[in-house]
Amino acid sequence: MRRYAKPIVVADDLNLLRGRTTGVITLPRHLDWSGAADYDLDSPGRIVDLYRTVLIEATKPDDLHSFLDRTVLERLWPSIWLPPELRRAWEQGFPELRRTVSEAPAA
Template sequence: MDSYDPGHQPTTERDASTPSRWGPASDQLPSSLAELTGPTHGAVDLPLHLAWSGLRTFDLDDDKLLLGMYRIVLTTGLRDDYIQFLDGNLLTSHWPRLRKMVGRGVRTAWEDVFPRLRPHTGQAAA
């Protein structure tokens, strides 16, 4: 028997207090970007719980590999992973590209907790 409820109305907007199932809960994020003290250059080996398929070693001096590693950590990591593998300054400087590489849930979670990551929508008058 079908369990469809014809009286159920789908919602189109997510309540801001309800976390996305596709992004980290706000309590999983660091309390500040300064807490992210991961490596800034050289080779980094991600553990299997993050990089379980494909490339596991990333040369952070290569922007393409750095972005790939950050995408993996942002989408599959937890608080300790963020702190160990991400750097606050690198995350901030690469966020305009990274935000397009991660899903809406991840992007929204990080931008809600760290508003400085949000794209600037307007420019100040000169």
């Protein structure tokens, strides 16, 4: 079994997740070095990409607090692909994120 090699960063508190929810965001290079770091939050596919990227690449809780929004995270959570260890760490810290896809509102 392959282990998740990156340090796992989890928000200090879901209420601190107060990132923007509309418009275009450009992630800093330490979060997205792909050359496609602009994310249109009004595009359903791009907002999922942004959340997945920030969750996986965050190096400190401030990265999460700055770019994620609690309400959006809770809505998207069931549909975001994440490494199992990362998903488990978030769900252990925030049990309210644990819900089945059938319980989740449509993204």
